[in-house]
Amino acid sequence: MAARQAVNPKNFFAELKRRNVYKVAIAYGVVAWLLIQVATQVFPFFEIPNWVVRLVVLVIIIGFPIALIVAWAFELTPQGLKRTEVADAMPTRPSARRAWIYVVIIGGALALGLFFLGRYTGLRRSEGTASAEKSIAVLPFDNLSRDPDNAYFAEGIQDEILTRLAKIADLKVISRTSTQQYQSKPGNLSEIAKQLGVAHIVEGSVQKSGDAVRVNVQLIEAANDSHLWADTFDRKLTDIFSVESEVAKAIADQLRAKLTGREEQVIVARPTDNPDAHDAYLRGLAYNLKTANSPGNSLGAQKYLREAVRLDPEFALSWALLSYVEARGYLTQTLQPTVALREEARQAAETALTLQPNLGEAVLAKGQYHYACLKDYDTAVRYFEQARQFLPNSSRIPESLAYVARRRGQWDRSESYFNEAERLDPRNVLLLTQRAQSYNALRRFPEALRKLDQILDITPDDQGTVILKAAIAQAEGDLPRASALLTPLHPNADDTADLETQVYQTILERQPAQIIPRLKEVLAKPNPELGYINGELRFWLGWAQEVDGDHAAAQQTWRQARSELEPFLKEQPENYLLIVDLALTNMGLGDKAALALVEGAIAANPIEKDVLTGPRLVDIFARVVARMGEPDRAIAALQKLLSIPYEGPLASNVPLTPALVRLDPMFDPLRNDPRFQKLVGLPASK
Structure with a gap:
């Protein structure tokens, strides 16, 4: 070319x-x-x-x-x-x-x-x-105030600093529930860091006197106990948020965390300009952070959070926590699950979202409302996933997703979410307890016991954990082991599940006379905060009296229990635990209303909709029809129950097992039926 x-x-x-x-x-x-x-x-x-x-x-x-x-x-x-x-x-x-x-x-x-x-x-x-470079745990802050009642304030400042840090996606921040068992300034920092899976520890102290506050904070590299940063802040109460922001920013800078524009705005945000509202919020937060999810703690949190939003109606963070506390209380029944409570939880969540649409806690609260109050699991999951982008270190999000998956019968997915939550919150006793409860529902008792032992390593001699170990022994038919665990315990009147497990033990042993005086003592001074639970305890008293052979006393007790339970049904028509108590009480009285109650509840809560609640009602149905002389229906129900995982309706929620069915007096009417004997492994009648 x-x-x-x-x-x-x-x-x-x-x-x-x-x-x-x-x-x-x-x-x-x-x-x-x-x-x-x-x-x-x-x-x-x-x-x-x-x-x-x-x-x-x-x-x-x-x-x-x-x-x-x-x-x-x-x-x-x-x-x-x-x-x-x-x-x-x-x-x-x-x-x-x-x-x-x-x-x-x-x-x-x-x-x-x-x-x-x-x-x-x-x-x-x-x-x-992440553990080696940008991981951190914030230990409890010392309360150096002369007034020990100011401990709530030190707890609140620690939690608010931790919360600001936890919203930085480039950091790994361990939740407060995993650190609250430690002292504020322990000597073995390297061991604690290893237990929590972090490289850095934050220690601090708070001294409050009038409207003056001194906050001292130090960041420590756990491997060599070297202090990377420390500072002391003297401020007025009205300026406390600037301290929290400065501390969070300084720690993030020391760990070379990359902050997005939104994260920078979050860590300098002022939730409220009203010091009194903030003080009420911190008091409510302190109740919410307590390990025991009890009626007393739920009521205390609700009381102060209501006061906080009354003082500052634009306090979005307090509205969000109020909704979360009420929705959780509605589900766990640490608050009376009335229609009014459900409505208040909804309004609080929606108010928080209206005030701050991008507040992660508000998004999480709305998801909790849909999960706990409405059982609208699809919507709940959407809110939980949305909350992830705002709360990257929150263990509550995978924990909540684990609960949804569990109620859907997605046990493997639930366990995966629990694993994720446990990585973020490895020493959260409530979280570990729920893991154990999942294993119980699946009848994987050895794994449940290992998880319960893990809890006892964190909180030795924890009564609720020992009770759960005893309930597993009951489910396995080992009554001597259960008795050895239960005998040293002395549950308070408010620890109703623990007390009921002790009562159930004596009923399974067919020797309830020893527990009857204790039940009468508790019922002589009923706690109005327990609501219908007083009637529930009276049902247990009647059952103990019947097994003890005092049929007349049992009938009188059950009539009184029914009169105490029925008024609550008007305000709590969807409270299946209340329906269970009423059904069992009517069953004891020979009233066919028992069957109508439980069949209506089963229709409203089928197993396909909720694999935890649905089988509980079938469990009660089996007991009712066995007592009423319908062995075919009772045995069919038992066959179903023994083939599926679920949480039981009595005492500590273990599911029925062949051993437990053999021991439970409610199934005595079936004992001579060959089908029953084959089902539970009893020798055939001659």
């Missing part, structure tokens, strides 16, 4: 194309991006220093104009690199030109694959190195 004319400035872009400058630019871009991905994503995985990464990027940038100049002046030919004028005189080979296309396609495919590989290794690296 004849040599072409010199470059025409008017045809400059055509000449760029002819000389393959565009192709070189594209190919260079693909390969450069490929190399940058290798440098930024893979080099750190092999612990190659960051200066090498920066050098690679700099060389690539400098090389780009050089590559374009070379592409203009030279061309790659079968005979090697030739000046463009010489290459123009040589025959063209289409296949060589098509090679550029192959280079781009192959390079692009490699780059794309490396991108996803880099993202994967980067994610795994961040998970694996």
